Amino acid sequence: MKHFIFFLALIFSGLSFFYFNKEDKVNxxxxxxxxxxxxxxxxxxxxxxxxxxxxxxKQNIFKVEFIESPxxxxxxxxxxxxxxxxxxxxxxGLDQFDIARSAAKIEWRTLPALSDDMISEVAGALKSxxxxxxYDWAPMTFVGRQDLKVQIDQLDDLLKPELKGRIALQDPRxxxxxxxxxxxxxxxxxxxxxxxxxxxxxxxxxxxxxxxSGAYGLFKNKQADLVFSYVTSxxxxxxxxxxxSFVSIEMKEALPIQIEFAGIPKTCKNCEGAEQFLRFMASQxxxxxxxxxxxxxxxxxxxxxxxxxxxxxxxxxxxxKFYDQEKIEKWINQWxxxxxxxxx
Amino acid sequence: MFQxxxxxxxxxxxxxxxxxLRIFLGYFYIDLALKDWKFYNIGSGGLAxxxxxxxxxxxxxxxxxxLLSEQIIPQWHIFAFIIIGLQxxxxxSYIVGYVVRPISMIAVVLCLNYLVLSSVDKEIFFKLLxxxxxxxxxxxxxxxxxxxxxxxxxxxxxxx
Amino acid sequence: MKAFKQPFSFISAALLCYFLIPYLIFLKYFNLDxxxxxxxxxxxxxxxxLQAFVTAVIVTGLSIPLSFxxxxxxxxxxxxxxxLLLLPQxxxxxxxxxxxxxxxxxxxxxxxxxxxxxxxxxxxxxxxxLTAATQExxxxxxxxxxxxxxxxxxxxxxxxxxxxKSNLLTIFVLVFIFCFASFSVPLVAGGGRGTNLxxxxxxxxxxxxxxxxxxxxxxLQSFFIFILSYLILKKSALPKVDFEDSKYxxxxxxxxxxxxxxxxxxxxxxxxxxxxxxxxxxxxALLPEIILATQHTLKIMVFYILINILLLITWVYDYVKSGRxxxxxxxxxxxxxxxxxxxxxxxxxxxxxxYFKIILSMxxxxxxxxxxxxxxxxxxxxxxxxxxxxxxxxxxxxxxxxVVLRQIKKPIFLWLSFLTIWFLSDxxxxxxxxxxxxxxxxxxxxFLSSYRLSLAYLLSFYILIVWVFTLLAIYxxxxxxxxxxxKFAS
Numbered sequence: 001m002k003h004f005i006f007f008l009a010l011i012f013s014g015l016s017f018f019y020f021n022k023e024d025k026v027n028x029x030x031x032x033x034x035x036x037x038x039x040x041x042x043x044x045x046x047x048x049x050x051x052x053x054x055x056x057x058k059q060n061i062f063k064v065e066f067i068e069s070p071x072x073x074x075x076x077x078x079x080x081x082x083x084x085x086x087x088x089x090x091x092x093g094l095d096q097f098d099i100a101r102s103a104a105k106i107e108w109r110t111l112p113a114l115s116d117d118m119i120s121e122v123a124g125a126l127k128s129x130x131x132x133x134x135y136d137w138a139p140m141t142f143v144g145r146q147d148l149k150v151q152i153d154q155l156d157d158l159l160k161p162e163l164k165g166r167i168a169l170q171d172p173r174x175x176x177x178x179x180x181x182x183x184x185x186x187x188x189x190x191x192x193x194x195x196x197x198x199x200x201x202x203x204x205x206x207x208x209x210x211x212x213s214g215a216y217g218l219f220k221n222k223q224a225d226l227v228f229s230y231v232t233s234x235x236x237x238x239x240x241x242x243x244x245s246f247v248s249i250e251m252k253e254a255l256p257i258q259i260e261f262a263g264i265p266k267t268c269k270n271c272e273g274a275e276q277f278l279r280f281m282a283s284q285x286x287x288x289x290x291x292x293x294x295x296x297x298x299x300x301x302x303x304x305x306x307x308x309x310x311x312x313x314x315x316x317x318x319x320x321k322f323y324d325q326e327k328i329e330k331w332i333n334q335w336x337x338x339x340x341x342x343x344x
Numbered sequence: 345m346f347q348x349x350x351x352x353x354x355x356x357x358x359x360x361x362x363x364x365l366r367i368f369l370g371y372f373y374i375d376l377a378l379k380d381w382k383f384y385n386i387g388s389g390g391l392a393x394x395x396x397x398x399x400x401x402x403x404x405x406x407x408x409x410x411l412l413s414e415q416i417i418p419q420w421h422i423f424a425f426i427i428i429g430l431q432x433x434x435x436x437s438y439i440v441g442y443v444v445r446p447i448s449m450i451a452v453v454l455c456l457n458y459l460v461l462s463s464v465d466k467e468i469f470f471k472l473l474x475x476x477x478x479x480x481x482x483x484x485x486x487x488x489x490x491x492x493x494x495x496x497x498x499x500x501x502x503x504x
Numbered sequence: 505m506k507a508f509k510q511p512f513s514f515i516s517a518a519l520l521c522y523f524l525i526p527y528l529i530f531l532k533y534f535n536l537d538x539x540x541x542x543x544x545x546x547x548x549x550x551x552x553x554l555q556a557f558v559t560a561v562i563v564t565g566l567s568i569p570l571s572f573x574x575x576x577x578x579x580x581x582x583x584x585x586x587x588l589l590l591l592p593q594x595x596x597x598x599x600x601x602x603x604x605x606x607x608x609x610x611x612x613x614x615x616x617x618x619x620x621x622x623x624x625x626x627x628x629x630x631x632x633x634l635t636a637a638t639q640e641x642x643x644x645x646x647x648x649x650x651x652x653x654x655x656x657x658x659x660x661x662x663x664x665x666x667x668x669k670s671n672l673l674t675i676f677v678l679v680f681i682f683c684f685a686s687f688s689v690p691l692v693a694g695g696g697r698g699t700n701l702x703x704x705x706x707x708x709x710x711x712x713x714x715x716x717x718x719x720x721x722x723x724l725q726s727f728f729i730f731i732l733s734y735l736i737l738k739k740s741a742l743p744k745v746d747f748e749d750s751k752y753x754x755x756x757x758x759x760x761x762x763x764x765x766x767x768x769x770x771x772x773x774x775x776x777x778x779x780x781x782x783x784x785x786x787x788x789a790l791l792p793e794i795i796l797a798t799q800h801t802l803k804i805m806v807f808y809i810l811i812n813i814l815l816l817i818t819w820v821y822d823y824v825k826s827g828r829x830x831x832x833x834x835x836x837x838x839x840x841x842x843x844x845x846x847x848x849x850x851x852x853x854x855x856x857x858x859y860f861k862i863i864l865s866m867x868x869x870x871x872x873x874x875x876x877x878x879x880x881x882x883x884x885x886x887x888x889x890x891x892x893x894x895x896x897x898x899x900x901x902x903x904x905x906x907v908v909l910r911q912i913k914k915p916i917f918l919w920l921s922f923l924t925i926w927f928l929s930d931x932x933x934x935x936x937x938x939x940x941x942x943x944x945x946x947x948x949x950x951f952l953s954s955y956r957l958s959l960a961y962l963l964s965f966y967i968l969i970v971w972v973f974t975l976l977a978i979y980x981x982x983x984x985x986x987x988x989x990x991k992f993a994s
Contacts, residue, residue, distance in 0.1 A: 041954040
């Protein structure tokens with residue numbers, strides 16, 4: 001009996017091995033399908049993915065297939081390994097840091113100009129590169145409740161004694177918003193002052209969460225009075241929870257911006273379809289969907305007119321920059337050193 | 345084991361003609377499996393077509409038609425994979441003469457499936473094939489020019 | 505059993521290879537990179553060890569009175585309390601963190617804070633483990649001591665501690681390992697000491713995209729845990745005995761502690777649920793998706809349970825045949841992100857691929873620690889019976905099915921119930937696998953990462969209900985099989 005079972009198991013495992021390693025696997029994918037890697041919250045029913053897919057498929061002959069990407073770093077590494085066998089046609093959810101890190105590893109297609117009326121804040125991102133298209137953005141700042149007793153106008157106000165241990169932050173070693181804050185501090189202050197400031201900020205921090213969701217959870221649970229998040233965060237509470245008690249805080253310093261980009265790897269199988277989808281993403285209808293479902297600002301003019309997003313005052317923002325790896329690592333090391341010495 | 349393989353001609357020589365039939369059938373199944381595998385990778389034709397065509401066959405039993413339309417065709421990838429795997433198993437087993445008895449029972453089941461699925465003109469062929477498989481199982485065809493002899497000599501029992 | 509020991513067992517090697525698949529994949533794709541910042545790694549290692557050691561001591565110590573507290577309860581409260589004690593294991597780490605922050609205000613950040621959160625997260629699990637172990641090991645010693653009027657403290661000192669030593673050590677090591685490889689807690693509550701090896705692994709991936717270095721760190725971490733498990737967790741082959749309850753095994757203060765723990769944690773969770781009731785309408789709107797996800801989850805879970813049972817049978821078969829437990833039992837804390845990534849890399853994104861990925865990764869991550877917690881000791885206790893069977897030349901499969909598996913039915917049920925909870929509630933693994941099939945775990949994860957904390961609370965409650973129903977189904981199936989077995993036996 002066991003010989004028989006063993007034999008069958010051997011045959012089937014061999015067959016599975018060949019199935020998963022076959023070279024021509026990607027040819028099976030129909031030419032008209034565009035395979036798009038996007039984050040779970042983009043693909044989810046409440047995210048913009050399903051609505052975009054429906055609208056796009058109505059307007060075009062292409063079919064859209066969303067593939068959930070666990071983490072951009074992982075997806076990029078997977079693409080790097082698969083090389084010509086990679087089946088991704090379009091990658092969504094890349095931020096400035098991903099672009100800086102992945103530029104050398106993966107080859108991307110050069111994109112033609114996909115939209116003429118990009119807003120000025122993100123248009124800068126297209127000056128230095130033409131391989132990634134921004135599709136949404138939001139300035140980042142501190143979000144609090146309206147009944148916050150402390151007046152905050154600038155970064156230095158965060159050091160007020162009333163806020164000691166009351167700010168939920170993200171760890172820059174594991175989270176993009178955390179890295180944004182760190183870079184913001186180093187960009188707006190001279191290095192020496194930035195280090196002194198960071199040291200003082202450590203005492204104000206409630207905690208450094210591994211990701212944005214952890215920090216935001218603490219803030220929502222009233223463990224913290226302030227959280228570093230997106231300017232657009234309060235809109236979510238207004239729209240979905242009918243709660244207008246959250247406010248994003250305007251600062252004297254220009255705010256850092258988080259832009260989400262899309263890119264087409266050179267190994268794409270349906271490159272034409274992917275480009276078509278990008279063009280669609282830059283359209284008014286698609287931008288509205290992304291804005292309403294992702295709670296981020298549109299990248300083209302007029303898309304937010306007559307919506308809740310129009311009420312958001314767009315604060316002064318820092319020009320978009322792609323930082324090189326060494327610089328980021330240097331800042332992270334400084335942060336780690338300060339954190340190490342400060343902690344218990 | 346290698347020695348036992350050839351030694352079997354001396355001790356179970358009367359099964360030699362049957363073992364040639366076994367090896368030929370093994371080749372037939374491997375050839376069939378390879379063809380189906382090719383179609384399987386392309387994603388159409390082969391087993392996929394057989395499943396769909398079978399739905400048009402008037403003599404198909406009602407429960408099988410239901411199974412085909414509700415379960416097999418929506419998930420034809422999984423079922424085709426299993427069938428191809430079993431075809432490979434039969435082919436390899438027959439050629440090397442390993443676990444021939446239980447495998448020939450699987451081959452009978454496969455043939456019965458084909459008997460139901462394929463067109464009427466192929467029925468005779470599959471019936472003949474079934475009788476061949478039963479014959480192979482009955483005589484324990486793996487014992488001559490096969491690895492089964494090695495195990496039969498040591499363990500006896502109905503599996504070899 | 506030495507006389508029956510075989511020099512090489514194919515099944516042993518195959519089992520070990522199964523649990524080493526992620527390592528083998530990484531070996532194929534990456535080279536080891538020892539270009540580490542050793543001072544940083546050492547610092548992280550020290551932090552991890554300190555936090556994990558202190559937590560393990562506290563949790564193991566507290567689990568003793570709490571388990572005595574559990575013994576003061578009669579069924580159905582006895583069973584219900586044990587299920588409730590598992591709550592902190594089922595909920596996402598973020599919930600436990602939020603509950604503890606609400607419970608302890610102002611919260612002491614730093615090592616103390618980490619230890620508090622870890623203790624709350626693992627105390628329930630340790631108590632359940634110890635209660636099960638006590639039932640297995642103590643037999644009627646409590647009752648005999650009571651009849652002879654030995655005295656409570658003398659009983660603890662002379663009977664309980666020596667008998668339960670190896671079980672307490674197992675709990676200590678398991679808690680140590682869970683804390684050692686934890687990711688989010690040390691960061692949130694950690695202060696400067698928030699860096700541990702798991703955080704370093706993630707940092708190498710997130711900041712430097714240096715997978716080789718991350719993989720080297722994971723290998724070092726796994727190696728340390730392997731050695732720890734190998735050196736400390738020795739085999740003890742005392743036979744299993746029937747448990748008799750006694751006054752010495754009951755501790756009223758323990759019951760009070762138990763209720764305080766459950767009230768604080770459960771209360772914190774209930775508060776969260778009450779606050780989340782505003783999102784009920786949203787939850788209802790998403791119900792069709794949630795039900796679909798539940799169907800997917802249950803489908804995968806059936807295969808997952810079957811594969812685990814198959815692995816268990818193979819493991820037991822190998823144990824009976826070779827007389828030693830498979831070495832993969834020491835693989836207790838493989839990095840979640842690296843296991844996820846290795847399968848993400850290798851297996852294509854199809855629905856069939858998802859099944860493979862989920863089942864492979866979850867069995868690899870959960871089988872060894874849960875086997876260690878529930879089945880290793882009961883199996884070792886059957887050593888002498890296996891030896892006797894072998895002397896009588898009874899076939900291995902007969903020993904496995906009629907002698908071994910029948911006698912460890914209860915621990916197997918407990919083991920299965922844990923396998924299902926961990927399966928249902930694991931969010932991190934599913935995310936790192938890049939799974940496309942919507943499952944409830946994945947839904948909760950995407951709720952958490954998109955402002956929808958309230959929906960995540962409601963979904964976690966839904967997961968609890970699904971878990972209870974799954975357990976009922978397993979229990980029912982167990983009963984049905986029992987009846988069929990008896991019919992055939994007669």
